[in-house]
Amino acid sequence: xxxxxxNAKNVEGNLYKKWERxxxxxxxxxxxxDPFTIMIPPPNVTGTLHVGHxxxxxxxxxxxxxxxxxxxxxxxxxxxxxxxIAVERIVTQKLAAEGKxxxxxxxxxxxxxxxxxxxxxxxxxxxxxxHLGASCDWDRERFTMDEGLxxxxxxxxIDLHKKGLIYRGTRLVNWDPMHQTAVSDIEVSHKDMKGFMxxxxxxxxxxxxxxxxxxxxxxxxxxxxxxxxxxxxxYTHLIGQTITLPIVGREIPIIADDYxxxxxxxxxxxxxxxxxxxxxxxxxxxxLEMINILTKTATLNENTPAEYQGMDRFEARTKxxxxxxxxxxxxxxxxxxxxxAHAERDDTILEPYLxxxxxxxxxxxxxxxxxxxxxxxxxxxxxxxxKTYFHWxxxxxxxCISRQLWWGHQIPAWYKDGEIYVGEEAPKGEGWxxxxxxxxxxxxxxxxxxxxxxxxDKTPELQKYYPTDVLVTGFDIIFFWVARxxxxxxxxxxxxxxxxxFIHALVRDENGQKMSKSKxxxxxxxxxxxxxxxxxxxxxxxxxxxxxxxxSLGKSKIEASRNFCTKLWNAxxxxxxxxxxxxxxxxxxxxxxxxxxxxxSKLAELVEGQNKAYADFRFNDxxxxxxxxxxxxxxxxxLELTKPVLYGDDxxxxxxxxxxxxxxxxxxxxxxxxxxxxxxxxxWLELTGQTGTDANLMSQAWPEALAWPHDxxxxxxxxxxxxxxxxxxxxxxxxxxxxxxxxxATVRGVSDVDVERFKMFKNYLKGMxxxxxxxxxSGELAKTDVVxxxxxxxxxxxxxxxxxxxxxxERVAKEISKFEAExxxxxxxxxxENFVKRAPEHVVAEQKASRDAILADxxxxxxxxxxx
RNA sequence: GGGCAGUUAGCUCAGUUGGUAGAGCAACGCGUUUACACCGCGUAGGUCGGGAGUUCGAGCCUCUCACUGCCCACCA
Numbered sequence: 001x002x003x004x005x006x007n008a009k010n011v012e013g014n015l016y017k018k019w020e021r022x023x024x025x026x027x028x029x030x031x032x033x034d035p036f037t038i039m040i041p042p043p044n045v046t047g048t049l050h051v052g053h054x055x056x057x058x059x060x061x062x063x064x065x066x067x068x069x070x071x072x073x074x075x076x077x078x079x080x081x082x083x084x085i086a087v088e089r090i091v092t093q094k095l096a097a098e099g100k101x102x103x104x105x106x107x108x109x110x111x112x113x114x115x116x117x118x119x120x121x122x123x124x125x126x127x128x129x130x131h132l133g134a135s136c137d138w139d140r141e142r143f144t145m146d147e148g149l150x151x152x153x154x155x156x157x158i159d160l161h162k163k164g165l166i167y168r169g170t171r172l173v174n175w176d177p178m179h180q181t182a183v184s185d186i187e188v189s190h191k192d193m194k195g196f197m198x199x200x201x202x203x204x205x206x207x208x209x210x211x212x213x214x215x216x217x218x219x220x221x222x223x224x225x226x227x228x229x230x231x232x233x234x235y236t237h238l239i240g241q242t243i244t245l246p247i248v249g250r251e252i253p254i255i256a257d258d259y260x261x262x263x264x265x266x267x268x269x270x271x272x273x274x275x276x277x278x279x280x281x282x283x284x285x286x287x288l289e290m291i292n293i294l295t296k297t298a299t300l301n302e303n304t305p306a307e308y309q310g311m312d313r314f315e316a317r318t319k320x321x322x323x324x325x326x327x328x329x330x331x332x333x334x335x336x337x338x339x340x341a342h343a344e345r346d347d348t349i350l351e352p353y354l355x356x357x358x359x360x361x362x363x364x365x366x367x368x369x370x371x372x373x374x375x376x377x378x379x380x381x382x383x384x385x386x387k388t389y390f391h392w393x394x395x396x397x398x399x400c401i402s403r404q405l406w407w408g409h410q411i412p413a414w415y416k417d418g419e420i421y422v423g424e425e426a427p428k429g430e431g432w433x434x435x436x437x438x439x440x441x442x443x444x445x446x447x448x449x450x451x452x453x454x455x456x457d458k459t460p461e462l463q464k465y466y467p468t469d470v471l472v473t474g475f476d477i478i479f480f481w482v483a484r485x486x487x488x489x490x491x492x493x494x495x496x497x498x499x500x501x502f503i504h505a506l507v508r509d510e511n512g513q514k515m516s517k518s519k520x521x522x523x524x525x526x527x528x529x530x531x532x533x534x535x536x537x538x539x540x541x542x543x544x545x546x547x548x549x550x551x552s553l554g555k556s557k558i559e560a561s562r563n564f565c566t567k568l569w570n571a572x573x574x575x576x577x578x579x580x581x582x583x584x585x586x587x588x589x590x591x592x593x594x595x596x597x598x599x600x601s602k603l604a605e606l607v608e609g610q611n612k613a614y615a616d617f618r619f620n621d622x623x624x625x626x627x628x629x630x631x632x633x634x635x636x637x638x639l640e641l642t643k644p645v646l647y648g649d650d651x652x653x654x655x656x657x658x659x660x661x662x663x664x665x666x667x668x669x670x671x672x673x674x675x676x677x678x679x680x681x682x683x684w685l686e687l688t689g690q691t692g693t694d695a696n697l698m699s700q701a702w703p704e705a706l707a708w709p710h711d712x713x714x715x716x717x718x719x720x721x722x723x724x725x726x727x728x729x730x731x732x733x734x735x736x737x738x739x740x741x742x743x744x745a746t747v748r749g750v751s752d753v754d755v756e757r758f759k760m761f762k763n764y765l766k767g768m769x770x771x772x773x774x775x776x777x778s779g780e781l782a783k784t785d786v787v788x789x790x791x792x793x794x795x796x797x798x799x800x801x802x803x804x805x806x807x808x809x810e811r812v813a814k815e816i817s818k819f820e821a822e823x824x825x826x827x828x829x830x831x832x833e834n835f836v837k838r839a840p841e842h843v844v845a846e847q848k849a850s851r852d853a854i855l856a857d858x859x860x861x862x863x864x865x866x867x868x
Numbered sequence: 869g870g871g872c873a874g875u876u877a878g879c880u881c882a883g884u885u886g887g888u889a890g891a892g893c894a895a896c897g898c899g900u901u902u903a904c905a906c907c908g909c910g911u912a913g914g915u916c917g918g919g920a921g922u923u924c925g926a927g928c929c930u931c932u933c934a935c936u937g938c939c940c941a942c943c944a
Binding site: 554566826829 | 870871872873874878879880881882883884887888889891892893894897898899901902903904906907908909910911923924937938939940941942943
């Protein structure tokens with residue numbers, strides 16, 4: 001017997017340890033089994049587990065456990081990436097708390113601290129993932145800065161440099177002044193902020209003014225031109241004239257460029273080539289001077305007037321405006337919402353900044369990566385993400401891969417007297433200095449599918465497990481990660497990194513709102529596990545994962561899943577109370593009792609449904625199949641329908657029923673295991689009498705239903721029985737017949753098939769309906785009887801003394817009009833020549849059948865009305 | 869400005885080749901019948917965002933409009 005109630009906490013930790021101890025998660029490259037490989041999106045090493053991880057990990061774990069049960073040599077390689085900016089920030093902050101600056105501490109000591117930090121938070125997240133039941137091959141855990149992976153990074157950099165795909169360039173980048181590093185374009189998110197549009201009057205050297213508008217007035221310190229449209233008649237006479245820049249006193253030209261929109265503002269625009277992306281392009285076109293006015297921390301530098309030097313960019317903004325106002329050069333100020341570039345990671349406001357960085361030429365690499373998806377070698381699920389992928393890949397910009405950070409892979413480039421050398425080691429000779437910068441974290445995570453398998457060495461792992469089968473990830477990192485893995489995989493492995501990409505959506509709260517700390521609607525998966533158990537969380541996640549849809553997760557849903565776990569637990573306990581055990585020798589083909597045969601057939605249908613759902617990544621279907629089967633088919637029907645046998649005295653039938661029950665439960669547990677690994681194993685151990693042993697459910701084979709009977713007759717018979725029972729129950733309930741009241745029922749007007757079924761199921765009818773007895777009867781209805789109409793059948797319940805017959809009359813009248821409306825509809829269809837001619841035969845036949853059924857029911861109901 | 873989703877029962881959502889609309893939760897009624905009140909039985913609730921079209925037949929296909937969300941680009 002199991003504990004009275006399921007206690008997830010007592011079970012989960014122990015089972016997980018057991019699985020690990022038995023090495024169930026380990027892949028074996030020397031095994032002859034087909035491989036199944038799955039990549040884990042590396043959670044960054046500073047992270048704590050959030051619902052998004054729970055989602056990704058749960059889905060992957062379901063696939064992986066299913067693969068193991070279908071006899072695949074399964075590799076689920078886990079790991080973390082080094083999250084350069086995030087770690088660098090944490091360490092810098094910790095040092096600051098100790099009163100130390102990053103630069104004082106020095107690179108070496110700083111990296112020591114960073115490694116410490118990595119060790120701490122890295123183990124935290126791994127433990128949290130284990131709480132989710134994630135059956136990763138932990139012995140193969142990798143980290144992007146491991147020796148092997150670092151070797152791969154170096155080789156990739158050097159190779160790409162040799163091929164001319166990596167180059168150094170000086171241009172405007174998005175600069176993070178907080179961390180003093182460049183960031184790549186896709187790490188930038190634009191946010192609308194309330195700001196102002198300042199209209200500034202620039203004095204012409206020869207007298208008069210032009211007005212320019214700007215949202216960042218401080219950049220005027222770096223202006224090197226004013227442009228007007230060449231066709232703008234208002235200004236053509238000004239082209240070639242000179243402006244004396246206020247405050248600075250620099251003389252700058254007015255030039256013509258058709259970039260400008262004549263309709264917008266005054267039609268004049270200031271140009272600051274060193275601090276704006278569009279202005280930069282204009283500056284290049286006209287060979288304008290590029291004056292950098294900022295330091296790396298976004299304070300004003302030596303190229304600005306003395307009173308501004310060292311001042312913060314936003315302070316300078318205020319001061320500039322004040323000066324313009326004082327000079328009478330501030331024409332007007334309009335409030336305006338404009339979008340401002342922020343660092344995606346921490347919301348620092350970024351500055352366009354002129355620097356020299358390493359770039360990766362992506363156009364060449366993108367082509368095979370696009371082709372691989374077009375040709376179907378890689379498949380997005382759902383497919384519509386392919387458009388997003390193509391759109392980005394086809395418009396891809398060169399990738400700025402260098403970062404002015406210490407934590408990461410230091411760029412294998414050395415400099416001496418303006419010479420650059422790229423290679424594994426510093427070149428011989430004195431005076432070579434290595435590039436202090438590191439590579440973008442995504443550069444190394446992009447190599448993940450093969451670097452973690454030992455590339456560039458030809459390891460057995462690499463040969464067996466590449467390409468991987470499926471990548472499960474959120475759409476938010478298609479650009480960051482998926483696209484990069486595709487490009488690197490095609491370039492260095494000459495093959496796709498994965499065959500399928502399952503894209504899941506965002507987790508939202510119960511009301512479809514984005515989860516955020518400020519809204520207070522964040523669900524902590526660890527708290528959920530604590531309260532409801534891992535299996536409940538996993539089931540909820542799976543059941544909500546429909547392709548292409550966002551996921552709204554709320555407590556009420558997890559509660560429902562917890563109830564589902566309890567239901568399964570109680571149902572199992574009930575079986576054990578009835579001496580049900582799993583009998584391996586039981587052959588489902590030998591079952592005679594129609595209810596057992598029906599159960600076996602339904603289970604075969606379930607297996608089929610599950611196979612299809614797994615093939616199509618229909619996580620919602622596969623969970624709902626399990627729920628519906630367990631709760632409705634197995635518990636509500638099968639366990640109830642077999643009670644007359646289990647409490648009866650036909651020993652042979654009793655034995656067969658126990659066997660079937662145990663057998664069905666065992667198969668069901670196997671089918672449920674990938675989704676709910678803990679509770680199913682705990683029950684399974686008890687059912688198979690192996691509690692406390694090393695036996696485990698994960699190593700059992702996935703059920704093969706082909707060998708089982710699929711008995712259409714039993715299915716039809718039991719469906720008939722269930723419909724009869726429901727009809728009787730509805731009649732009783734609607735007439736407020738107390739549950740306790742046992743009454744004699746009469747069955748009337750039955751066909752031969754029904755007579756047979758009636759005889760077959762007499763006992764069950766009694767047991768399920770609290771009707772004391774049934775008798776076959778063909779006489780007249782008593783005035784006080786109520787008729788329950790079932791499929792081709794009617795049951796008469798003498799209800800005298802229990803029933804308000806006026807109410808009953810109304811009910812029947814209502815039912816009659818409902819049937820009549822439906823009948824009219826069907827007859828309309830059947831009367832339509834085109835329908836009869838063109839609709840498939842089975843559809844027409846179905847309509848005719850339901851017309852006949854309704855007619856029969858109507859006749860009976862009308863008889864009842866007349867009887868009253 | 870470009871693109872992609874979505875709009876189905878009070879709520880959150882399924883609905884896979886077009887063939888008489890489903891689930892969970894919530895609601896209502898009855899109920900402690902020998903697994904389970906984290907339960908059982910029953911009931912109610914939808915002109916599938918609006919409009920048009922194709923079809924014998926449209927939640928599903930086409931067009932159009934409206935609203936919501938997201939992504940990309942731009943914003944002097």
